[in-house]
């Protein structure tokens with residue numbers, strides 16, 4: 001050990017001294033007081049965190065990471081300062097591409113399952129920074145429209161983990177140039193932190209008389225305004241109890257608020273008209289949302305991002321977006337999502353987010369037709385196919401995490417894949433039955449993972465165990481359909497009957513539409529094809545069939561290139 005410490009001093013790195021397990025501790029509690037100083041782009045944080053050792057071995061050291069633009073000031077336990085070494089740690093989990101990591105020597109070893117409470121202090125600036133993107137070749141302008149987080153005099157908008165580590169985290173490094181690294185790291189963190197309690201008190205004060213800024217976070221917070229002589233103090237308390245898969249975010253600017261019965265829009269004074277278009281879009285989609293998901297329990301919240309090119313961000317019932325002159329149809333699609341959240345609470349991400357994305361597709365259908373809806377869903381498809389590939393490539397050991405819809409913390413699954421699952425259920429059960437299922441859902445009664453299956457089976461009188469097994473309780477990848485054979489025969493003078501055998505090469509089953517085309521028309525029938533199995537469907541057509549197509553894209557499938565089958569025309 002003596003030799004080791006000498007080496008360490010030489011290398012100015014303590015990390016190599018002992019094996020540091022960065023993911024040993026789960027942060028179970030955050031209680032943070034955050035002061036925002038927009039003129040200096042600064043943030044100063046004091047508070048306490050509780051760490052629980054979730055590893056199998058006792059831990060003497062803990063890693064605490066914050067954005068590299070922030071600096072550790074103090075770390076204490078039981079009123080006594082702790083020894084810590086602060087070092088830069090490269091990781092793309094933060095927009096700067098680097099973290100300030102404090103490696104803390106704990107007062108005593110924390111046994112597996114044991115906890116330690118730390119009082120912490122850190123501060124620094126949060127300025128526009130897209131280093132993690134520009135260093136992998138993203139042009140600066142595009143990068144800043146994606147990594148738009150900053151505290152600034154004009155407007156502040158800061159998202160949490162995955163964008164800005166403005167509260168402490170502890171993770172192995174994520175690297176954007178290694179395909180799936182950020183995806184996996186972020187997923188692991190959200191998984192670990194789902195049950196954490198986070199209480200944040202945001203505060204701001206000024207004496208310059210420059211208007212009253214609005215301070216908001218993406219969790220029903222209470223805002224307080226206090227005027228003491230010339231000093232105006234604004235604070236907001238945000239409680240994420242538990243955190244779930246939410247990414248805590250805050251915004252502050254001299255917004256005006258357009259307060260409507262269904263939606264609240266925080267906008268720049270000069271964008272009043274744009275804000276009104278959002279409110280109008282909310283009114284337009286309200287009946288649709290009500291019909292599917294019931295009456296909203298809270299207002300949807302839209303907050304303007306000052307960069308007109310910024311990519312929107314959504315968490316909880318808050319949508320952060322530039323308020324441009326957007327096509328009213330697109331605004332409606334955006335509002336359908338937020339109002340679905342407002343109307344349909346659930347602690348299960350695949351239900352909460354999956355339904356909100358599903359609702360957008362269903363509304364797209366109402367604006368256009370089924371093809372428009374399938375085009376919309378199609379935007380999610382490649383993300384799921386890529387995510388399934390990542391999971392399939394994981395080593396298959398005991399520690400391998402299964403990304404089932406009920407357990408996953410990965411966006412691509414609980415949002416995109418779940419949207420398809422709801423769409424497939426709608427096609428299988430019919431719209432009316434699915435609406436009845438949703439109307440019978442009570443989020444406070446959703447205690448076990450089979451709750452939704454029971455509701456579905458009660459309304460549809462169908463046994464859908466296989467479907468829930470393949471899509472919800474497990475991640476069995478995606479189906480891959482092909483038409484194995486099609487045998488047409490003339491049944492009568494003006495009637496042909498074609499027998500189509502559909503094969504599913506994938507390990508997840510589905511009920512899939514089979515379309516038979518003939519001169520002047522087409523007919524579609526549905527067939528249930530289980531995993532690694534075949535299904536047969538017979539379709540009567542008035543003319544000889546020319547082509548068979550399996551899957552109109554409504555079923556999420558890994559390979560859509562083998563779905564068309566040409567029927568050979570036989571000489572009479």
Ligand SMILES: [Zn+2]
Nearest residue numbers: 314341353356
């Ligand atoms: Zn959402």
